[in-house]
Amino acid sequence: MATDRLENIVGLAKRRGFVYPSSEIYGGLRASWDYGPLGVELKNNVKRQWWKSMVMGREDVVGLDSCVILSKEVWEASGHVATFSDPLTECTACHKRYRADHLMEAYEAKHKKAATSLTEINCPACGNKGQFTEPKQFSGMLKTYLGPVEDESGLAYLRPETAQGIFINFDQVMTTSRKKPPFGIGQI
Structure with missing residues (x-):
């Protein structure tokens, strides 16, 4: 019953242009969706409202948009490579x-x-x-290689979470925003 309801919602979202299965014309890619015209507008509205409320609307929070690919050293130091x-x-x-x-x-x-x-x-x-x-x-770590050769020198990982970018940039954010703890860093 719950599965039928979910299938109905997904079907409606596809028909109305909120989401499409990614790579669908080539058989699809499981658990991967592309945002359609209405979906991208909804997503951007949610992000914009969250940012306005959680970052812009507070004096004790600043924003950050860190890279989605980080060096292997970041993930080794955090313990993700060994335990994730x-x-x-x-x-x-x-x-x-x-x-x-x-x-x-x-x-x-x-x-x-x-x-x-x-x-x-x-x-x-x-x-x-x-x-x-x-x-x-x-x-749970997605490997990628930066550069023309796939070897250890170019090994990097896609971030499985946004917190690590906040941690590695904390001192720079604190200095450039002239904040002292306690303060928050918002990132989408």
Whole structure:
């Protein structure tokens, strides 16, 4: 029922020009959407209103728009490269993917005892028991390379969050805006 409702909303948003599935003419790209004419206007209005309310409307908050690609050193220093990954498994029957630790936690919550392995767990989607692949570490960090050669010297990461740009620019923002803590930095 909730799935039908969501499909109806997505269908309406597509028909009215709010969003389109990205790369749709080539089969699409899962979980990726492009904003249509009405969608981009709505998105910009929300951003503009948020900025006006949270940054422009307050004397204790300044704005920042940091780069979406940051050097590997930033992400290594923050611990993201080492820890921003999860064990991912796939049901071999229905091909749905899950975080293995979430499956184990759900099993323990339901049965009041820990599962010794994934072979004891039913797939939430199809119900088959123990039909999971060996978990593999899935990185939440998206790698890219800057420059013509794909080697370690050009390795960078797309930011998985906006906070890191605020942290690395904090001293410069504080100096140039002539603010002293406590103050806020707003970024979209």
